[in-house]
Amino acid sequence: MSQWNLIIDVARCVNCNNCVLANKDEFVGNEFPGYSAPQALHGPSTIRIERKVRGQGHMVDAAYLPLLCNHCDDAPCVKQSSGAITKRADGIVIVDPLKAKGRKELVATCPYGAMVWNEEQSVPQQWIFDAHLLDKGWQEPRCTHSCPTGALRAVKADAAQMAERVRAEGLKVLKPELNTRPRVYYKNLYRFTDCFIGGSALVREAGRLECVQGATVELIQEGKTVARTSTDAFGDFRFDGLGVDSGKWQIRVTHPEHGGATAEAVLGTTQVLGELLLSHTGEQA
Numbered sequence: 001m002s003q004w005n006l007i008i009d010v011a012r013c014v015n016c017n018n019c020v021l022a023n024k025d026e027f028v029g030n031e032f033p034g035y036s037a038p039q040a041l042h043g044p045s046t047i048r049i050e051r052k053v054r055g056q057g058h059m060v061d062a063a064y065l066p067l068l069c070n071h072c073d074d075a076p077c078v079k080q081s082s083g084a085i086t087k088r089a090d091g092i093v094i095v096d097p098l099k100a101k102g103r104k105e106l107v108a109t110c111p112y113g114a115m116v117w118n119e120e121q122s123v124p125q126q127w128i129f130d131a132h133l134l135d136k137g138w139q140e141p142r143c144t145h146s147c148p149t150g151a152l153r154a155v156k157a158d159a160a161q162m163a164e165r166v167r168a169e170g171l172k173v174l175k176p177e178l179n180t181r182p183r184v185y186y187k188n189l190y191r192f193t194d195c196f197i198g199g200s201a202l203v204r205e206a207g208r209l210e211c212v213q214g215a216t217v218e219l220i221q222e223g224k225t226v227a228r229t230s231t232d233a234f235g236d237f238r239f240d241g242l243g244v245d246s247g248k249w250q251i252r253v254t255h256p257e258h259g260g261a262t263a264e265a266v267l268g269t270t271q272v273l274g275e276l277l278l279s280h281t282g283e284q285a
């Protein structure tokens with residue numbers, strides 16, 4: 001049986017907030033009986049964009065993570081709501097605006113922070129996948145329709161089809177250790193959750209420091225090379241998708257003409273090693 005899923009590509013999200021605004025346009029001041037009470041103009045949003053900045057100096061990147069209800073198949077909010085929150089056959093979780101009225105404690109049942117409290121209506125609310133529109137024949141919710149970069153894709157698929165997409169596209173879910181079985185999947189989630197080690201390879205020529213393009217850079221842990229890359233036109237290199245607190249790493253840079261350099265990093269979080277001066281003696285800048 002086909003059910004709704006959402007795929008979010010973190011690498012494509014540019015924090016334009018179109019999805020947030022489209023969602024507010026749909027729900028603020030508008031009541032959809034059986035689906036949603038009117039959302040508050042100034043209250044917390046049921047879709048929000050989180051930001052993560054990694055790196056330093058010239059090697060900085062920002063990643064944006066759209067955060068909304070995951071429509072979990074094993075949802076803590078459903079289990080603790082005594083019937084006020086239900087899961088539909090198409091996978092969508094709905095907070096009943098009448099049965100949930102006054103039940104502020106339901107906000108805390110969501111471990112993702114996706115449930116918000118509407119003070120004006122005295123009701124907990126989450127992003128309802130625009131079920132009221134899908135039930136009228138819409139092919140997708142407003143947030144995916146309004147996203148200009150393709151960062152959001154609504155997908156109706158059965159379990160086998162979705163499992164194949166998860167495998168083929170390397171999709172992840174938030175907090176997998178909770179086993180809530182989210183229906184919102186993230187691509188390139190490492191941009192938000194993981195670290196990188198970066199740096200720049202330079203050489204001293206005629207008294208000047210020059211960037212070294214095309215040097216081979218190895219990432220080594222416990223004596224084993226686990227990844228390899230080469231420096232770009234600015235002498236820069238980067239190894240991304242490394243775990244937070246993943247311990248001691250070694251970097252070895254080599255170039256047939258300019259020699260080599262090594263450096264060590266203990267992660268922690270993202271580390272920019274700065275300038276590595278290539279030489280035939282291992283001298284560093």
Ligand code: SF4
Pocket residue numbers: 012013014015016017018019020049064066146147148149150151152
């Ligand atoms: S509309 Fe798309 S690109 Fe813009 S903030 Fe939302 S998900 Fe990101």
Ligand code: SF4
Pocket residue numbers: 068069070071072075076077078093109110111112113114115126180
């Ligand atoms: S993300 Fe939170 S609000 Fe949505 S279904 Fe899961 S537990 Fe419930």
